[in-house]
Amino acid sequence: MKTSQEIGKPINRLEGNLKVTGAAKYAGEYNVGDLSHGYIANSTITKGKIIEIDESKAAAVPGVITIITHKNRTKLPWFDMLYADMDAPPGTPFKPLYDENILYNGQPIALVVAETFETARFAASLLAITYEEEAFETELAAHLDEARDPKKGMATAIKPLPPADKGDFEAAYKDAFARYEGEFTHGAEHHNPLELFATTTVYDGKGKLTVYDKTQGTSNCQLYIANVFGLHYNDVRVLSPFVGGGFGSGLRPQYQLFLCVMASLMLKRNVRVAMDRTQMFSFGHRPQTIQKTKFGANSEGIVTALNHTAIAETSQFEDYTEVVVNWGNMLYPAQNTSLDYKLVPLDVFTPMDMRAPGGSTGMHAIEATMDALSYELNIDPMEFRLLNYSEVDASENKPYSSKELKECYKQGAEKFGWKNRASKPRATKRGNRLVGTGMSTGIWDVIALPAKAKAKFSKDGKLKVTSAVTDIGTGTKTIMTQIAADSFAVAIDDVTFDHGDSDMPMAPIQGGSYTTGVVGSAVKAACKALQKKLFKKAKNISDSPLSGLKITDVVFKNAAIYSKEDFSKFINYKDIVVADGKNWIAASKSNIPNLLELKKYTRAAHSAAFVEVEVDEELGIVNVTRAVTAVAAGKIINPKTARSQILGGMVWGISKALREETMTDHNLGKYMNTNLGEYHIPVHADIHDLDVVFVDEKDDIINELGSKGVGEIGLASMAPAIANAIFHATGKRINKFPIHFDDLM
Amino acid sequence: MNNFTYKKVETINEAVQEISKNKKANFIAGGTNLIDLWKYDLAHPESLIDINSVSTMKQIKVLESGGLSLGALVTNSDTAYDAIVSTKYPLLSRAILAGASAQIRNSATNGGNLLQRTRCYYFYDKTSPCNKRNPGSGCPAKNGLNRMHAILGTSENCIAVFPSDMCIALAALDATVNVSGPNGDRKIAFTDFHRLAGNSPEKDNNLEHDEIITGLTLPNEDFSQYYSYLKLRDRNSYAFALVSVATAMRLEHNKIETIRIALGGVAHKPWRDFEAEQFLEGKEPNRKNFTEAAKMIIKTAKGYGDNDFKIELSVKAIVRNCMMALHPETQRPGAQPSL
Amino acid sequence: MEKENQNNQIHHYDESNTSVVNLTINGNLKQLKVQPWVSLLDAIRDHSNLTGTKKGCDHGQCGACTVLCDGKRILSCLSLAVMKDGSEITTIEGIATDGDLHPLQTAFIEHDAFQCGYCTPGQICSAIGMLQEGKAHTREEVKEQMSGNLCRCGANTNIIDAIMEVKEKTL
Incomplete structure (x- = not known):
């Protein structure tokens, strides 16, 4: 039995067999x-x-x-x-x-x-x-003058409100060499x-x-x-x-x-x-949000003034908030900023986090504005972002724990073939279609939360790890098994990860791309605790080859504990359990992040999306013919399942930019297209060539695994890149999502 | 919602007898629209008469006239892929294959396709006012969400559209609907089968309650050289048309000898404009002439806000599709525009 | 479980209007006593305990309930069980033979052609039906012919890759 490195391997989903045979029970x-x-x-x-x-x-x-x-x-x-x-x-x-x-x-x-x-x-x-x-009110646009600051609460801890204004935005904007001012809208969306x-x-x-x-x-x-x-x-x-x-x-x-x-x-x-399915539209949604931006840059192409405001709907009974306007200055270090986020309570259910909540909303406005400004300046859109690249988060003056965004631009652009593009919009045709390319940056923060896991090892040599965490299709079961195998130093075939049961050790709700880091760190901690426990027991076995050694004197590998000094001195995990006289030896461990230390850094995953669209010149029909997303998200535990997550995010980007929207009749105060026939999510015929690049990124700060999570980051950059590509193809800048073909014909 | 009785019948006579017994009885064949409507509490059949065993309605056969008879119970898939249909009436195949999904086409029948109901949001929501579902209650679409709604032949009472693709091709091909009832058989010209909403939007078509569609007849006309079906919608497949166009034509010495243009997604019924077709006959098949004809077709069009774009879109779609008809080999799956 | 509660409860289950429907599901003849308004989907999931066939919309808008009925792919949610009396139904549970996965099932695992897995049974049944129909030749045609099966996780490219691999192997 030889243990190899499981983390980083593109292994198949462990529950795959159950899912393709109908045996998986929901x-x-x-x-x-x-x-x-x-x-x-x-x-x-x-x-x-x-x-x-x-x-x-x-x-x-x-x-x-x-x-x-x-x-x-x-x-x-x-x-x-x-x-x-x-x-x-x-x-x-x-x-x-x-x-x-x-x-x-x-x-x-x-x-x-x-x-x-x-x-x-x-x-x-x-x-x-x-x-x-x-009488009721459901129309956000009709109540913008009633917008107010959100109430603060527990949620504010992981969803910070906008930072205070910096410098003098108005003066800097007035003095700017190039400016762009935009208004961005999107309808409500339901997770479905x-x-x-x-x-x-x-x-x-x-x-x-x-x-x-x-x-x-x-x-x-x-x-x-x-x-x-x-x-x-x-x-x-x-x-x-x-x-x-x-x-x-x-x-x-x-x-x-x-x-x-x-x-x-x-x-x-x-x-x-x-x-x-109709009831699936009755309990929370991505809130309608109306955003305004004003970005100004100097003649060297440096963004000097950055203003981003958002007004979102919420219910009459809860203040749901998102981080919408904070991202721009995290990416682009303008010294004069003015950011604002407000709510309008309406007679709707409370909105709810929906894949890349706030991030996908805010990045739409930020990245379309950056794109527009690059054309104003006559600078290549990617070059413009590189000119404004920052190694620190200027919004809070903090270093990034790691940031390989530059590599995302480089490797993504190379894979996509970015440099061959025409600099002017509406300059490329293929048959009867206008062809355009566009790009966008993506960012999503790394959230740290406590979680607990339990690991137990049996006398027949099997490791069983448990956590209450769910696997919503993200590949959690598979990657936790990989993490456990490496952390405990056993072969992956001898590891089971059981989950999705509240009787198991507590895990936070699965969202925000943090499960890998949060639960993965707990799994690692539990495995390490179990190793320690085994070592203690091993030392007490009579004639133990490890007697007298300290934990620093041994290594754990191949399901055994070895003396570092003398590899002939070792004891198999199994034998420790047998000697202990029980069927199992178990250890539970919580992983509690050191928030004081973490707070010194801005922690985020980054991405760069490159998109080609074809737009039928006469009819306006848009196809995303190909796209590449390059991602820097720390350690990728499983490149196969992680790639699927990014692909999924990219499809969501296509959907957000071109397809989905919940339509409200404000006279009746209700959603009208509450079915999958009229709430359009993409079909296979909508999805063409998509590719993913993972950029190497080492991060020793964010968590035990150095892994940032990939659930949201694929979406964050995709939708704005599509809007930008449409501009490049057609010369029309459409700042509302979804963009329909009649907007372009 | 309601429960219902269920009975299988084996002959057309038996079917007509059964339906005559109860004003609230419904035939069921593929069921793909009726079951959907019943589950949404929009259709309330007291009894379902299953006609799937009526073997005389299951064939496609060449008639003595040279025309083609399509049994009402032949599935949409079997019709689209039928050897004669796909060679002699390829426009029909293309239109059928642009509709719904493969699974639905495997169940849905030719007769049922004619009887499918509108997809108007307000019709589909049982608690909204809707003159089609609940006559006299009003039409919120006119001042509400009407992206999908009609621009031609609308009435004050209803701006719903008829959602079929197959029927747009059938209208272009001058098909006949064969019907049996207690008083015997009758034939209805395809363009007379569906109705405009007028003052009775609750009536989609001119079929009487106790009548059954037994089949369709396609005339012995060859439109296998120049034809095209274009379907424009909010995603590339599995969505209803915002505008669709069926074009069939024959040329003689590079002049249009005969042309048929039918529009879907714009009216309460498949839309034909005979004047525009006549205008084109004898003319060259080029963008200029097609544009002129398209403008004639939409000259009475009226938008309601969200659907204003359909007026301009219809012109563009008609022109594009007529040009595509000159090169049917450029058609792409799902009746998307040519590249 | 608390037995006394079950016994005290008077279950006046309405058995009126039921009829016996014979369905051969995955080769096994099932005699189901159902009312006419029971959909084929509910007859499979609830009355036959074959929950591999999924309910994603119940209105013919997602494809998750796709089964093969007498060899053809159909939506079981838009069919009544009584209408299918005497039919042969193949569900996802009947795709593998003697424990050996169907090549499509294997390809789905290899290509990671699913995430949450909920649309997967419908995708696989639909793909099998499509390959048997033999009407889709190019990747573009396969995408169109598979468009009746939605995937909300966005596994679209992996799903089509898996299907194309099997399609090309079996040609």
Whole structure:
């Protein structure tokens, strides 16, 4: 048995077999015995009160077990804190079925529980609800004058508000040699993971529940359920071994979980509640945001003045915020800046983190503005960014923990063939299409959080590592197995990583690209702790070859502990466990980041996207014919799964720039295209040649692994690069997303 | 939403008898639109009459006239890939293959394609007002979200569009719809089958409740040399047309002998403009003439805000598609524009 | 589980209007007692406990529920179980033979042609149906013919790579 370096290998996804054979089970697929089915009814008005819910027709349907509304629900706490999940923004969390008040269109107002799914669905359609409607406001553009500063709260810790103004922006902008001023808009977007939100609860008796839930945080849901329903933490077990996509939608416990648990506790039965696709548009979204930029540069092409403001929507009950305007000065060291971020509360549900939240929004405005300015200055767009390259984060005057963005530009440009482009827009044609290329920088911060893991080693030589963390398709299971194999020095075939279970050691919600660094560091810590424990036990074995040695005197390799001095002196891990007399030896360890040390640095992943588009000259139809994204994200644990993450981000960039948008009818106060037929995400025919480059980047500061995470960074640079390529192709700068062909014809 | 009874029938007579028994009965064939509508609580069939076993409606056969009969129950896929259809009426194949997805085309039938309902957001949301779904309740699309909506033949009551691709080609090919009912058989010219919304937007077409579409007849006309179907939409596939154009033509000494132009995505029915077609006959097939004809076609067009672009787009799409028809080999999958 | 609660509960399950539907799923004859409004998808997932076939929209807009019905790829969400009485259905659970993965399944793993895995069964069933149809020849045609299967993770290029590899090998 020889252990090799597993970190850095492009191994196949370990759960691949289960996913290609249909054996992977998702939350709504546990067909447990005696299962009853809940179907949710939602408000059809936007604001007001429920006057009456006439249940008579629904209740009369044979097979209906109960109908739960605000009138007959179980007792619920009134105290807001008990509803606050790990991702709750400042404010008053939404409480399903709490009272008669309607806060937004699509609010859940009843759960019909029946013996079959079909019966519950049918009966739910028979509920007759009388409302008293009130005037509502859903249009951001109509309320910009009411924008106000966001409330501060827990979330502000990882989502800093804009830094204070620097220098004299107005004067510098006035004096600038070249200027660009833009307004940038995008509609609401919904995550739409392909799996519908669903929960299956198994009622274990005596108030105990096993909950299979679609979530990005088993610990988060356990905490939420226990707090809201007054249960002991140990009596609620939340499992989520497979998650059919998240993209942020599962960061907060969703209302189907709440309703399913309530029904299960009321009925003392097993219950499943699954949302339908329309309901997938009723619990959080990327907020509509209107941004304005004014960048000015001197004649040498140095950005001297940088103004970026954003006004975003939020709900009437929570202040959801994003980091939108901070990124520009982190990248480009203008000395005169003015940044502002404000909110307008509307009668909608609270927005929610959606892949590269804030980053993809802000980078759109920043990178399109930079692009426009480069044409004003007649400087190549990449050259312009290099002229304004900074080794420090000028917004906070901090060094970067590492920053290989220059290599991203270089290697990305080379792979793409950037240098051959025409400098003028609308200068290249291919058949009846205008051809253009564009590029953009991407940035995403590295977040540090505590997490815990447990490692145990068996007498038959197997390492088992556990964490409550989910794997939402990111490859977490696979890379944690790789990390564990290397950290513990065993062959990967002898390692299992189990996850997605709140009974396992606590992990934060899976988002923000931080799982690799945060949970990976905990896995490493647990493995190291287990090695230490094995060593201690090994020394105590009679006639131990390691007796008298200190931990610094030994090395751990090939599933054994060796004396550094004399490699003939060693003891196999297995033999230590056998000598110990038990089946396992286990160790748990938390990894708690040293925030004081980390705060000395700006920690971020970077990317550069290069995009070619073809635009039909007559009809305006855009195709992203090829694209390369070069990424500097520290250590890449698994180049295969990491590449898929970046490709996914690039497809999301195409979608954001050219496809997806949730459309609101402001007269009715509701989203109208709440289905996958009219909410357009890309189809295979939309996606052409995409490539990824990982740039070497060493970072000893950010975490134990030096790994920055790759979930968001692929998206951050892609969408603006497309808009910039469209400008280069057509000479038209379209500053709203999505760009439709009729904007260009 | 509602539950329903279900019955299989094996002959056309049996089908007509069954449907006559209940005003709220529906035929079901592929089910790809009806089941969708039923699940959204938009269609409320009390009884479903499954006609999939009616074997006489499952064939494609050459008629004595030389025309082609397409059984109502032949799937969209089987029709598109049929040897005669794809060689003699390739425009129809192209249009069918531009619609929906391969899976849906494998289930959806020719008869059902004619009866699919609009994709208007407001029609599809049971709680919104909609004159088509709930006559008299209003049409929020006119002052609301109307990117997908009609610009031609609209009424105050409804600006929905008919979403089919196949039917745009059938309209261009002058197909006939064959119908059976309690009073026997009748034939409906394709352009008379679907209706404009007018004062009764709830009625999509002129089929009576107790009638059944048994098939379609394509006339014995050869449009296999110059034809094209262009579909413009918000993604490259699996989306409904914002504007689509079917063009079929024959040339004689480099002059247009016959031309048919049908538009989809712009009206409550497949749109033909006979005047514009006549204008082109005898003229050279060039951009100038096609542009003039296109302008004739949209001369009564009216936009409602979001869909204003469709007026200009229609002109461009008509011209482009007529030019593409001169080189059908340049057609790309999904009825995308030629390169 | 608390037995007393289950026993106290009176389950008045509505059995009216049910009929027996014979479906041969992955070679096994199943006699399902279902009401006419049970979709083929729910008959497979809930009534036959074959949850490999996925429900992503239930309205024919995503392709996750794709199965092979008498050899052709269809959307099981837009079909009623009663309509398919007597049919042969192949779901993702029936694609591998005797534990040997189908070449497409292997190619999907090798090309990392999935992330969350939720669209995967539909992609694979659809690709098998497409290869049997034999109408797509070029990569562009394959992309068009596979466009009825959405992938929200953005694995599109890997999915098409996997399919093209198998397509080229089997030619």
